Amino acid sequence: MTDMTNMTDTAATETTIRQKRYDRGLEVLKRINGESVIELADSLREISPELGYQTVAWAYGDSYSRPALSPRDRQLITLGMLTSQGGEETELRAHIPLALAVGLTPDEIVETFLHAAVYCGFPRAINATQTARKVFAERGVSVSAAAATPVPVDVPVRSARSTPSQ
Amino acid sequence: MTDMTNMTDTAATETTIRQKRYDRGLEVLKRINGESVIELADSLREISPELGYQTVAWAYGDSYSRPALSPRDRQLITLGMLTSQGGEETELRAHIPLALAVGLTPDEIVETFLHAAVYCGFPRAINATQTARKVFAERGVSVSAAAATPVPVDVPVRSARSTPSQ
Amino acid sequence: MTDMTNMTDTAATETTIRQKRYDRGLEVLKRINGESVIELADSLREISPELGYQTVAWAYGDSYSRPALSPRDRQLITLGMLTSQGGEETELRAHIPLALAVGLTPDEIVETFLHAAVYCGFPRAINATQTARKVFAERGVSVSAAAATPVPVDVPVRSARSTPSQ
Amino acid sequence: MTDMTNMTDTAATETTIRQKRYDRGLEVLKRINGESVIELADSLREISPELGYQTVAWAYGDSYSRPALSPRDRQLITLGMLTSQGGEETELRAHIPLALAVGLTPDEIVETFLHAAVYCGFPRAINATQTARKVFAERGVSVSAAAATPVPVDVPVRSARSTPSQ
Amino acid sequence: MTDMTNMTDTAATETTIRQKRYDRGLEVLKRINGESVIELADSLREISPELGYQTVAWAYGDSYSRPALSPRDRQLITLGMLTSQGGEETELRAHIPLALAVGLTPDEIVETFLHAAVYCGFPRAINATQTARKVFAERGVSVSAAAATPVPVDVPVRSARSTPSQ
Amino acid sequence: MTDMTNMTDTAATETTIRQKRYDRGLEVLKRINGESVIELADSLREISPELGYQTVAWAYGDSYSRPALSPRDRQLITLGMLTSQGGEETELRAHIPLALAVGLTPDEIVETFLHAAVYCGFPRAINATQTARKVFAERGVSVSAAAATPVPVDVPVRSARSTPSQ
Numbered sequence: 001m002t003d004m005t006n007m008t009d010t011a012a013t014e015t016t017i018r019q020k021r022y023d024r025g026l027e028v029l030k031r032i033n034g035e036s037v038i039e040l041a042d043s044l045r046e047i048s049p050e051l052g053y054q055t056v057a058w059a060y061g062d063s064y065s066r067p068a069l070s071p072r073d074r075q076l077i078t079l080g081m082l083t084s085q086g087g088e089e090t091e092l093r094a095h096i097p098l099a100l101a102v103g104l105t106p107d108e109i110v111e112t113f114l115h116a117a118v119y120c121g122f123p124r125a126i127n128a129t130q131t132a133r134k135v136f137a138e139r140g141v142s143v144s145a146a147a148a149t150p151v152p153v154d155v156p157v158r159s160a161r162s163t164p165s166q
Numbered sequence: 167m168t169d170m171t172n173m174t175d176t177a178a179t180e181t182t183i184r185q186k187r188y189d190r191g192l193e194v195l196k197r198i199n200g201e202s203v204i205e206l207a208d209s210l211r212e213i214s215p216e217l218g219y220q221t222v223a224w225a226y227g228d229s230y231s232r233p234a235l236s237p238r239d240r241q242l243i244t245l246g247m248l249t250s251q252g253g254e255e256t257e258l259r260a261h262i263p264l265a266l267a268v269g270l271t272p273d274e275i276v277e278t279f280l281h282a283a284v285y286c287g288f289p290r291a292i293n294a295t296q297t298a299r300k301v302f303a304e305r306g307v308s309v310s311a312a313a314a315t316p317v318p319v320d321v322p323v324r325s326a327r328s329t330p331s332q
Numbered sequence: 333m334t335d336m337t338n339m340t341d342t343a344a345t346e347t348t349i350r351q352k353r354y355d356r357g358l359e360v361l362k363r364i365n366g367e368s369v370i371e372l373a374d375s376l377r378e379i380s381p382e383l384g385y386q387t388v389a390w391a392y393g394d395s396y397s398r399p400a401l402s403p404r405d406r407q408l409i410t411l412g413m414l415t416s417q418g419g420e421e422t423e424l425r426a427h428i429p430l431a432l433a434v435g436l437t438p439d440e441i442v443e444t445f446l447h448a449a450v451y452c453g454f455p456r457a458i459n460a461t462q463t464a465r466k467v468f469a470e471r472g473v474s475v476s477a478a479a480a481t482p483v484p485v486d487v488p489v490r491s492a493r494s495t496p497s498q
Numbered sequence: 499m500t501d502m503t504n505m506t507d508t509a510a511t512e513t514t515i516r517q518k519r520y521d522r523g524l525e526v527l528k529r530i531n532g533e534s535v536i537e538l539a540d541s542l543r544e545i546s547p548e549l550g551y552q553t554v555a556w557a558y559g560d561s562y563s564r565p566a567l568s569p570r571d572r573q574l575i576t577l578g579m580l581t582s583q584g585g586e587e588t589e590l591r592a593h594i595p596l597a598l599a600v601g602l603t604p605d606e607i608v609e610t611f612l613h614a615a616v617y618c619g620f621p622r623a624i625n626a627t628q629t630a631r632k633v634f635a636e637r638g639v640s641v642s643a644a645a646a647t648p649v650p651v652d653v654p655v656r657s658a659r660s661t662p663s664q
Numbered sequence: 665m666t667d668m669t670n671m672t673d674t675a676a677t678e679t680t681i682r683q684k685r686y687d688r689g690l691e692v693l694k695r696i697n698g699e700s701v702i703e704l705a706d707s708l709r710e711i712s713p714e715l716g717y718q719t720v721a722w723a724y725g726d727s728y729s730r731p732a733l734s735p736r737d738r739q740l741i742t743l744g745m746l747t748s749q750g751g752e753e754t755e756l757r758a759h760i761p762l763a764l765a766v767g768l769t770p771d772e773i774v775e776t777f778l779h780a781a782v783y784c785g786f787p788r789a790i791n792a793t794q795t796a797r798k799v800f801a802e803r804g805v806s807v808s809a810a811a812a813t814p815v816p817v818d819v820p821v822r823s824a825r826s827t828p829s830q
Numbered sequence: 831m832t833d834m835t836n837m838t839d840t841a842a843t844e845t846t847i848r849q850k851r852y853d854r855g856l857e858v859l860k861r862i863n864g865e866s867v868i869e870l871a872d873s874l875r876e877i878s879p880e881l882g883y884q885t886v887a888w889a890y891g892d893s894y895s896r897p898a899l900s901p902r903d904r905q906l907i908t909l910g911m912l913t914s915q916g917g918e919e920t921e922l923r924a925h926i927p928l929a930l931a932v933g934l935t936p937d938e939i940v941e942t943f944l945h946a947a948v949y950c951g952f953p954r955a956i957n958a959t960q961t962a963r964k965v966f967a968e969r970g971v972s973v974s975a976a977a978a979t980p981v982p983v984d985v986p987v988r989s990a991r992s993t994p995s996q
Contacts, residue, residue: 011982017681018980044956047963047973048940050980055952058722059284068277076239077246077278081285082953084247087585087917091953110546111234112243118225119247121453122553123580123589126538133545143545150516150548152509177484183515210458213465213475214442216482221454224556248455253419253751257455276712287951288719289746289755292708299711309711316714318675343816349847376790379797379807380774382814387786390888391616400609405574409610412575413582413617414787419751423787443566444575450557451579585917608878619785620885621912621921624874631877641877648880650841723948732941740903741910741942745949748911775898776907782889783911
C-alpha cells in the first residue's frame with residue numbers, strides 16, 4: 001500500500017478510497033473463486049500497474065459488485081462477449097472457471113457457446129467450446145449425457161422453457 | 167405450406183418435420199412476445215426464404231427451445247453479443263423487447279450494457295444504451311431511481327451479491 | 333491531370349505511371365459497370381484525394397486487374413467480407429451492383445449471405461440480405477422461385493454440387 | 499446412431515430425418531476431402547455433441563449442399579470471411595485444404611488473401627497468408643512463379659479479366 | 665450533487681472523491697472544447713446514470729488526465745480505434761472535433777484515416793473519412809491543397825520524416 | 831531485381847518506378863530500425879510476393895513516408911488499431927519495437943494500451959499489454975516508477991495536460 005506519511009489530508013483520503021475500491025474488487029473475486037482473474041491483474045503489476053488496478057477496482061469493485069445483476073447473470077453476458085470477440089482465449093480461460101464458481105453448470109456453459117453460434121457464427125463458437133473442453137479436462141469437470149439430446153419436435157414448448165438449474 | 171400432393175413418402179415426411187421445427191420456433195417466439203423477431207424473419211420471405219426459415223426453425227425451434235438455458239439466460243448472452251458486435255441496432259431493437267418479455271427488468275438491461283463496457287469498451291456500450299433508451303421510450307418503460315445509485319465502498323460485498331430480481 | 337511543365341524527367345515519368353495505374357483502375361471499373369465505386373472514390377476528392385486515388389489505382393488498378401482471380405470470384409470474396417465486418421452498408425450498396433455486373437445472379441448473391449450466416453452469425457447475414465433487398469428493388473431485380481426450395485434429404489449430393497451458373 | 503426401439507413413430511421419423519441431414523453433410527464433406535472438418539466436428543462430440551451435429555448437418559447438410567453456389571464459390575466466400583474475422587487460424591487450417599480440394603489453385607488461394615487486404619487491412623491478410631504457407635508446406639503444395647508478376651500498366655484490362663482457371 | 669446530510673463520514677468522503685473525479689473529467693473536457701462528449705455523457709443521465717458518470721469520471725477524470733500521453737496523442741489513438749471498430753460514427757462525430765481542439769489539423773485527421781486503411785482496410789477508412797467530411801463542412805473547416813500531393817519517389821526520405829505540425 | 835533487358839521502354843520505366851517505391855519503403859523502415867517489418871515482408875516472398883511488395887512499397891513507401899504525420903504519430907494510431915482488432919500479436923510484436931524506435935517511450939506505449947481499454951475493453955487492452963511485457967523483457971526495456979502513480983484528484987488539470995516527452 002502507498003506510504004501516506006507526507007500526504008495532505010485530501011490526498012490521504014483519496015488514497016484510502018482508491019484502496020477501498022480495490023479491496024472490494026478483491027473481495028468479490030475471492031468470494032467467487034476468481035483467483036485466475038486476480039492472477040491476471042497481478043501479472044500486470046510490473047508492466048502496467050494502473051491497468052491491473054483498474055481491472056480489480058473498476059471492473060470488479062465498482063461494476064461487478066453492483067446488485068442489479070447477479071454474478072451468474074454477469075458470467076453469461078461475459079462468456080457471450082468473449083466468444084464473439086474472438087482471440088480472447090486467455091480471458092475465456094479465466095472466465096469459464098468463474099462461471100462454474102458462480103453457479104453455471106458445465107452444461108449451461110457449453111449451451112452458452114451453442115447459443116452464441118447463432119449470433120457470431122460457428123468458428124468462434126467452436127473455438128470457445130474447445131477452450132471449455134481444455135478447462136474442464138484440467139479441472140476434472142464434464143458435461144452430462146442430457147447435453148447430447150436434441151428436443152424432439154413433438155415435445156411441447158412449455159417443457160422447453162423450464163429452467164432446471166434455478 | 168408446401169403442396170405435398172405429389173411427393174414421395176420420404177419427401178412428405180421431411181417436409182412435415184421441417185414444418186414442425188418452424189412451428190416450434192414460432193411457438194417459442196409467440197410465448198415470449200417475440201413478434202418483432204417473427205416480423206424480421208417474415209421480412210426476409212421475398213428475398214431469402216431459406217434465411218427466414220432458418221431464423222425461426224433453427225435459431226428458435228432447434229436452439230432456443232433447448233432446456234439447458236432459460237430464455238432469460240439466453241437474452242443476457244444475446245444482449246452482450248449484439249452490443250459487442252456493433253452495428254446491430256436492428257437486432258438490438260428486436261432483442262431488447264424480447265428481454266423485457268422473458269423477465270429481464272429495464273434496470274437489468276441497462277446494467278447489462280454497463281457491464282459490457284468492461285469487455286467491449288464504451289463506444290459500443292453507449293450505442294447499445296442509446297438504443298435501449300429509444301426502445302423504452304417507444305414502449306413507455308423506464309429504469310428505476312435505484313439504477314442511479316453507486317455502491318458505497320463500505321457496503322459489504324455480501325449485500326452487493328444479492329440478486330433482487332430472481 | 334497534374335501540370336507536368338516544370339517537373340524533372342523522373343517526376344514526370346512517375347506522374348505518368350501514377351496516372352496510368354489510376355486509368356487502369358477506372359477502366360476495370362467502367363467495364364464492370366462499377367460507377368458506384370467510381371462515385372464513391374470521387375466523393376473523397378475534396379476531403380482525401382490520396383484515399384480516393386488509392387481506391388481506384390491500388391485497389392482496382394493494381395489488385396483487381398490481376399488475372400489470378402476473375403471479377404466474379406473477387407465479388408464473392410468481397411461480399412462475404414463486407415457481410416462479416418458489419419456496418420459497411422455503404423460498401424455493400426456499391427458491391428452488390430458490381431456483383432450483378434460481373435455475372436453473379438440475384439440468387440447467388442442472396443445465397444452468399446445465407447452461406448455467410450454459418451461463419452459470422454445471423455445478425456450480419458440478415459443485415460446484408462436486407463441491403464440486397466433494397467438494392468434489388470431499386471434496380472428492378474429479383475430472386476427466382478427456386479431460391480425458396482430446400483434440398484430434400486433423399487436428393488443425392490451429386491445433384492447438390494452442380495454449378496448452374498458457370 | 500440413436501436406439502429407436504421405444505420411440506413413437508413421429509420421434510423415430512424425426513430421428514431418421516435428423517440422421518439423414520447429418521449423413522448428407524458427411525457425404526458432402528467426404529466428396530470434397532473435408533476430413534479436417536469432419537475431425538473438427540468429431541472433436542466436439544464429447545464436449546458439445548449438438549454443436550458437432552449442427553456443424554455437419556446444418557452447415558454442410560442443409561446449407562453447403564444447396565445448388566445455388568458451387569463448393570468452389572463457397573470456399574472463396576469462406577476464406578475471405580475467416581481472414582477478415584481474425585483469430586480463426588484453426589478454421590483456416592481446415593478450409594485451405596478444402597479450398598484446394600474443390601478446385602481452387604494455390605495461386606488463387608494466395609490471391610484471395612491479397613484481395614482481402616483491401617477490405618480488412620494488411621495484418622489479417624498477412625496472418626492468413628502465413629497460415630497458407632504452413633498448410634502448403636505440410637502438403638507439398640506451392641504457388642507458381644506467375645504469382646510473382648504484377649500486371650504492367652500498358653497491358654490492356656481485357657487480358658486482366660481473363661479467368662485462366664475456369 | 666447528492667444530498668450528503670445523513671451520510672456517515674466515510675460515505676460523505678467517498679461521495680466527495682467520486683464527485684471530484686467527475687469534476688476533473690469535466691474540467692479536462694471543457695479545456696479541450698469537448699462539449700460534444702459532455703453532451704453524450706449527459707444524454708445517458710436518464711437511461712444509465714452510472715455509464716454517464718463513468719464516461720466522464722473514469723475515461724476522462726482518471727485516464728485522459730494522466731500526463732504520460734498528451735491529449736493530441738490520445739486523439740490519434742482514439743481516431744484509429746474508432747475507425748477500425750466500425751459502426752461508431754456517433755463517437756467519431758464527437759472525437760473529430762476533440763481532435764481539432766487538441767491541436768490536430770484537418771490534414772492530420774484525414775491522414776490518420778488514410779494511414780488506417782493499411783491496418784483495417786478501405787471500407788472503414790472511407791467511412792471514417794466521410795464522417796470527417798460532414799463534420800468539417802458543419803464547422804467550416806477544410807483540408808489544405810498539400811493533402812492532394814503524393815510524395816515523388818525521388819524525394820529523400822528525410823524530408824518525408826519532417827513533422828511540420830509539432 | 832527484375833531483368834529488364836527485353837522490356838519496352840514503358841515497361842522498363844514502370845519497373846523502375848515500382849522498384850523506387852519499394853526502395854523508399856525499405857529506406858523508411860531502415861531509418862526507424864524497422865527490421866522486424868522488413869523480415870515480415872520478406873517472409874512472404876515465397877508465398878505471396880505481391881503482398882510482401884505492397885507491405886513495403888505501398889504501406890511504407892507510399893503511405894508512411896508522407897509528411898502529414900510523423901512516424902511517432904503513426905505508431906500511436908497503429909498501436910491503438912492493433913490492440914482493438916485483436917489476434918494481431920504478430921503485428922504488435924513488430925510494431926512495439928518500431929514505436930520505441932520512433933521515439934515513444936515504454937511508459938507511453940503502456941499508457942496507449944491503458945487508454946485503449948476505454949475504447950475496446952479490457953480483454954484486448956490486457957492482451958496487448960502482455961505482448962508489450964514480453965517484447966520489453968526480450969529487449970531489456972522497462973517502464974518507469976512514475977507509471978505506477980495515479981493522478982490525485984486535487985492536482986490541477988493543467989499539470990495533467992503537460993506533455994513531458996515532447
